[in-house]
Amino acid sequence: xxxxxxxxxxxxxxxxxxxxxxxxxxxxxxxxxxxxxxxxxxxxxxxxxxxxxxxxxxxxxxxxxxxxxxxxxxxxxxxxxxxxxxxxxxxxxxxxxxxxxxxxxxxxxxxxxxxxx
Amino acid sequence: xxxxxxxxxxxxxxxxxxxxxxxxxxxxxxxxxxxxxxxxxxxxxxxxxxxxxxxxxxxxxxxxxxxxxxxxxxxxxxxxxxxxxxxxxxxxxxxxxxxxxxxxxxxxxxxxxxx
Numbered sequence: 001x002x003x004x005x006x007x008x009x010x011x012x013x014x015x016x017x018x019x020x021x022x023x024x025x026x027x028x029x030x031x032x033x034x035x036x037x038x039x040x041x042x043x044x045x046x047x048x049x050x051x052x053x054x055x056x057x058x059x060x061x062x063x064x065x066x067x068x069x070x071x072x073x074x075x076x077x078x079x080x081x082x083x084x085x086x087x088x089x090x091x092x093x094x095x096x097x098x099x100x101x102x103x104x105x106x107x108x109x110x111x112x113x114x115x116x117x
Numbered sequence: 118x119x120x121x122x123x124x125x126x127x128x129x130x131x132x133x134x135x136x137x138x139x140x141x142x143x144x145x146x147x148x149x150x151x152x153x154x155x156x157x158x159x160x161x162x163x164x165x166x167x168x169x170x171x172x173x174x175x176x177x178x179x180x181x182x183x184x185x186x187x188x189x190x191x192x193x194x195x196x197x198x199x200x201x202x203x204x205x206x207x208x209x210x211x212x213x214x215x216x217x218x219x220x221x222x223x224x225x226x227x228x229x230x231x232x
Contacts, residue, residue, distance in 0.1 A: 031218050041160075042208060042222040058219065090160055096218055104150050104212055106220060108162035 004095060010113040015085055021112045024095030028073035030097030033106065034066070037090040046051045046091075049076040083116045090114070119144050121211050123223035127142045130199045131231050134202040137184075138226045139193045140209030148214040151185065151192045156225075165207070167193065196228075 007022045023032065032049040047055040047068055055068035070076040080087050092111045094101040123141045130136035142151070153165040168176045168185050175183050180200075184193045196203055209223040 028192065033218060033220075035220075037160075042224050044222075045219050048218060053212070056217075092162060094162075094220075104214075105152075105164065105167060106212075106218070107164060108154075111160045113160070117184075 004093065004098075004107060004109040006091075006093060006109040006112050008112060009110065010115075012115045012117060015084050015116055017083055018079055019083065019114060020077050021091055021114075023076045023078070023109055025074045025098070026093055027099060029034045029095040030073075030103045031106075032070055032076045033094045033096070034068060034076070034078045035094060035108075035109070037092060039088065041095060043092065044106075046078070049078075049093075080110045080114065085116045088114055088116045099101075118195045119211065119213065119221055120210055121144075121221050121223035123207075123209055123226050125226045126224070127227045129202075129229045129231060130196070132199055134200060135195060135197045136199055136228065138178045138196075138207050138209075138228065140194070140207075142190050142192065142211045142221075142223075144211065144213060145192070146213040146215060148162055149184055150212040150214075151183075152210040152212065152220070153181070153183070153192075154208045154210060154222075155203075155205045157202075159184070162208075163201065166194065199230050201230050201232060204228055 003026045034046040035043040037043045046061045047057040049070035067079045090111045093109045094106040121160045151168045152231045155163045167176045180197045206225045
């Protein structure tokens with residue numbers, strides 16, 4: 001089965017700095033998404049990563065804070081910019097259309113646990 | 118507003134017994150998917166089961182099955198012959214056809230399995 005990996009798996013950062021999280025899939029996928037899971041909470045969609053064009057952001061999330069890239073069909077990055085302690089969360093990428101499955105069936109990476117001091 | 122509600126923050130089941138996790142959702146859409154995801158302490162989100170709203174037949178995956186009641190907007194998960202490895206947080210999720218992939222999650226139910 002296909003593998004979805006994220007780097008780093010966890011990080012502790014100082015406020016005011018930025019962190020870029022990578023999501024790599026070992027086969028081409030149609031859709032890639034980024035979610036945030038705040039401590040003890042459920043998952044919230046940040047944006048849809050579009051290949052070759054700007055990401056589509058959900059209400060409450062902006063490109064300046066969470067710039068996203070998707071240069072090809074297997075890779076995406078999410079940057080958390082100018083971090084504050086409120087950004088401490090697990091960030092997860094998900095993919096749709098994996099292995100020829102329907103694009104609406106999303107599979108998740110292992111997540112990146114971010115702590116901001 | 119489209120919302121997903123899991124009214125049971127915590128559930129407990131004896132090993133080998135059956136447990137049912139509840140989920141209700143609110144939508145005006147007619148075409149959508151429903152999912153159950155499992156998140157063990159490793160935090161990996163694992164797709165457990167999927168249901169298309171246009172299908173009347175309830176989905177099953179080995180020991181996992183759902184009771185989908187479209188009119189009632191209810192989507193419960195039944196785990197049969199519970200195993201220690203089933204202990205995890207379970208999230209119900211809704212995906213309308215019109216939303217281009219935006220999964221809407223419930224708040225989760227923490228399931229513990231007693232040996």
